[in-house]
Amino acid sequence: MRWIVKEKPDPKKTEQLSKALGIDRTLSSILVQRGIDNFDKAKHFFRPSLEDLHDPFLMKDMDKAVQRIQQAIDLNENIMIYGDYDVDGTTAVSLVYDYLRTRYPYVATYIPDRYKEGYGISFAGIDFAEDNEINLIIALDCGIKALDKVQYANEKGIDFIICDHHRPGGQLPGAIAVLDPKRNDCSYPYDELCGCGIGFKLIQALGLVFGDTIEALSPYLDLVATAIAADIVPLTGENRILTYFGLKVINQAPRPGIAAIVQQIKKKPLDITDVVFIIAPRINAAGRMKHGSFAVELLTEDSFEKAQAQASSIEKYNTERKGLDKLITKEAIDQIKENKEEKAFSTVVFKDNWHKGVIGIVASRLIEQYYRPTLVFTKSGASLAASARSVKGFDVYNALNQCSDLIEQFGGHKYAAGLTLDPKNYISFKEKFEYVVQQTIPKELLERQIQIDSELFLSDINSKFHRILKQMGPFGPQHMKPVFMAGGLRDNGYGRRIGENEDHLKLSIVTGADQKTYNAIGFGLGDKYDLICQGKTFKAAFTIEENHWNGITSLQLNIKDLQEDS
Structure with missing residues (x-):
C-alpha cells in the first residue's frame, strides 16, 4: 500500500482556526485541508442546519415538475412512482410515494423486475401504466437516457417526470421535466445528490407550494441518508447535511421498516458505517434475490408488527445473497487463475449461470483481491449483463464509453456502472476494455493507496x-x-x-x-x-x-x- 501524506495547509490559517475554535492544531489543520478555514465555515460545518439546503427551484425544470404534479392532483389523474431496484431507487420511490399519499390518494409504485426487465425504465413498465390508466410517471434514479421509452410513453398519452443523477447522454428524453443536476444547462449549486436526494428536492419543492416547513419533511431523511450511504456519493455539501439529520431520524424515530431492520441487529446508536454495511445490504437483498417491490413495501409500511414480518423475510434473502456472493467470488477467482489473467490491467469474467443480483458485489470483492477495474458478466435473456466497478481515481464510465461500439447499452458513474452486450461481442469487448484500461490508467492507480x-x-x-x-x-x-x-x-x-x-x-x-x-x-x-x-x-x-x-x-x-x- 502506497502512503500519500497530504500537504500541510497554510500554518497561519491553521493557527487562527485553532485559536478561534479552541481545538488541537492537528484537528484545525485537517479542517483547513478540507476547505473549512474560518470560524463561519466551521460553524456551518459543526452545526449543520436544514435551512442551509439550497432552494429546490434552482434546479432546472423543477417548476415544470411541480406544476405537472399539481395538475395531476387537480384533475384526479393517476400517478405512478417508478424507480430502480437498488437501495437508491427503492428508497427514492418510497420517499416520493410516502409524501404524495399524505396529500393525494391516486398514487401507485412500480419497481422493474431485475431479471425480466433489467435496469431503468422498461417498455413493460409503461405498458403496465397504460393498462392501469396512469397519466403521469415520476421516474427516480433512472431515465436520463431512456429516450425511446419516454417517446413510447408519450405516444400512449403518458407524461414523464425524470428525477435522475446519472450522466446524461447527448440528448435528453422528451419528458415534461428532467431533474438532473448533471445536465449541462442546470446551474443547481450541488450536483452530487443521489437519486433519493433528487426525490427529496422534489418533495421539498412541493412542500414549499403546499406550505410544509423543511422540519416537517425531516422524517423522510432516514430514507435519504440510507440512499446516500449505499450509493457511495460524496459526503459533502447537501449530502452531508441530509445525512447528518437522516442519522438522527434513524437513531431516534425511524420509519417502521427501518426500525424493524435495526431491531434485528440489536445495535444502537448506528453510524454511517452501520447504514452502509447493515441497513443498506438488507434493503438491497430484496431486489437482488426476489423483487425490489418488497423493499418498497417494507419502507412504506405503517405498522411496526407487519414491518417486522417483512424484515424477517428480507433477512432470509440477505442470508441467501451472502452464500451466493461467496460462491460466485470463488468461481470468478478460479476463472482468473485458470486463464492466467492475474497480471492483467483489468478483470473481465463471465459465467452464464451467475446470479445477476450479486454480480455487483462480486465485482467489488474481485477489486479487493486484484485491485483493478472489474466487470462481472452473466446471462440476461438474449444478452449478457455486467456490473462494473473501479479503483480509486479511474473513471470506468469513460472507459466503457470508449468501448461503446460493442455495447448495447450502459450507464452509471465514475466508479460503478452497468451494461449489456450481445454475447457474440464478449471476447472483442473483453480485449478492447483491457486495451483501453492499459492505455489510460496511470500505473500508480493499480496500487492500493x-x-x-x-x-x-x-x-x-x-x-x-x-x-x-x-x-x-x-x-x-x-x-x-x-x-x-x-x-x-x-x-x-x-x-x-x-x-x-x-x-x-x-x-x-x-x-x-x-x-x-x-x-x-x-x-x-x-x-x-x-x-x-x-x-x-x-x-x-x-x-x-x-x-x-x-x-x-x-x-x-x-x-x-x-x-x-x-
Missing part, C-alpha cells in the same frame, strides 16, 4: 480530541474519516494474530514518548505480524474509533497499514 491526513503523537489522543473528531462526521467519499500516521511504535509483547484464519492483528502499542499502552486492531493485516514481533519498531497508519466491549467504551486505533520504521 492510503491518504494520510496528518502525523500524530499517540499521547495527543484524549477524550476531547476524539469528541471533536466525532463531530466532524458523518464521514464518507470526499470527506473520509481522518487517517493519522505515527512512528517509533512497538508492541508490548502481547500482539497476536486473531480470527478464524488468523487474518487480523490485535496489538497493544507503546511508544518511546510515554509508557502508556494503546490498544489497536488491524483487520486483514495478519500477514504483517513479522513487522511487529520481537520488539521491532514500526510505523502505523490508523484511524481512531470507539471500542464497545462488555458495557465498557474505550478508544482504540484501527490500523489501516503497517510499515517498517525508517
Whole structure:
C-alpha cells in the first residue's frame, strides 16, 4: 500500500482556526485541508442546519415538475412512482410515494423486475401504466437516457417526470421535466445528490407550494441518508447535511421498516458505517434475490408488527445473497487463475449461470483481491449483463464509453456502472476494455493507496480530541474519516494474530514518548505480524474509533497499514 501524506495547509490559517475554535492544531489543520478555514465555515460545518439546503427551484425544470404534479392532483389523474431496484431507487420511490399519499390518494409504485426487465425504465413498465390508466410517471434514479421509452410513453398519452443523477447522454428524453443536476444547462449549486436526494428536492419543492416547513419533511431523511450511504456519493455539501439529520431520524424515530431492520441487529446508536454495511445490504437483498417491490413495501409500511414480518423475510434473502456472493467470488477467482489473467490491467469474467443480483458485489470483492477495474458478466435473456466497478481515481464510465461500439447499452458513474452486450461481442469487448484500461490508467492507480491526513503523537489522543473528531462526521467519499500516521511504535509483547484464519492483528502499542499502552486492531493485516514481533519498531497508519466491549467504551486505533520504521 502506497502512503500519500497530504500537504500541510497554510500554518497561519491553521493557527487562527485553532485559536478561534479552541481545538488541537492537528484537528484545525485537517479542517483547513478540507476547505473549512474560518470560524463561519466551521460553524456551518459543526452545526449543520436544514435551512442551509439550497432552494429546490434552482434546479432546472423543477417548476415544470411541480406544476405537472399539481395538475395531476387537480384533475384526479393517476400517478405512478417508478424507480430502480437498488437501495437508491427503492428508497427514492418510497420517499416520493410516502409524501404524495399524505396529500393525494391516486398514487401507485412500480419497481422493474431485475431479471425480466433489467435496469431503468422498461417498455413493460409503461405498458403496465397504460393498462392501469396512469397519466403521469415520476421516474427516480433512472431515465436520463431512456429516450425511446419516454417517446413510447408519450405516444400512449403518458407524461414523464425524470428525477435522475446519472450522466446524461447527448440528448435528453422528451419528458415534461428532467431533474438532473448533471445536465449541462442546470446551474443547481450541488450536483452530487443521489437519486433519493433528487426525490427529496422534489418533495421539498412541493412542500414549499403546499406550505410544509423543511422540519416537517425531516422524517423522510432516514430514507435519504440510507440512499446516500449505499450509493457511495460524496459526503459533502447537501449530502452531508441530509445525512447528518437522516442519522438522527434513524437513531431516534425511524420509519417502521427501518426500525424493524435495526431491531434485528440489536445495535444502537448506528453510524454511517452501520447504514452502509447493515441497513443498506438488507434493503438491497430484496431486489437482488426476489423483487425490489418488497423493499418498497417494507419502507412504506405503517405498522411496526407487519414491518417486522417483512424484515424477517428480507433477512432470509440477505442470508441467501451472502452464500451466493461467496460462491460466485470463488468461481470468478478460479476463472482468473485458470486463464492466467492475474497480471492483467483489468478483470473481465463471465459465467452464464451467475446470479445477476450479486454480480455487483462480486465485482467489488474481485477489486479487493486484484485491485483493478472489474466487470462481472452473466446471462440476461438474449444478452449478457455486467456490473462494473473501479479503483480509486479511474473513471470506468469513460472507459466503457470508449468501448461503446460493442455495447448495447450502459450507464452509471465514475466508479460503478452497468451494461449489456450481445454475447457474440464478449471476447472483442473483453480485449478492447483491457486495451483501453492499459492505455489510460496511470500505473500508480493499480496500487492500493492510503491518504494520510496528518502525523500524530499517540499521547495527543484524549477524550476531547476524539469528541471533536466525532463531530466532524458523518464521514464518507470526499470527506473520509481522518487517517493519522505515527512512528517509533512497538508492541508490548502481547500482539497476536486473531480470527478464524488468523487474518487480523490485535496489538497493544507503546511508544518511546510515554509508557502508556494503546490498544489497536488491524483487520486483514495478519500477514504483517513479522513487522511487529520481537520488539521491532514500526510505523502505523490508523484511524481512531470507539471500542464497545462488555458495557465498557474505550478508544482504540484501527490500523489501516503497517510499515517498517525508517
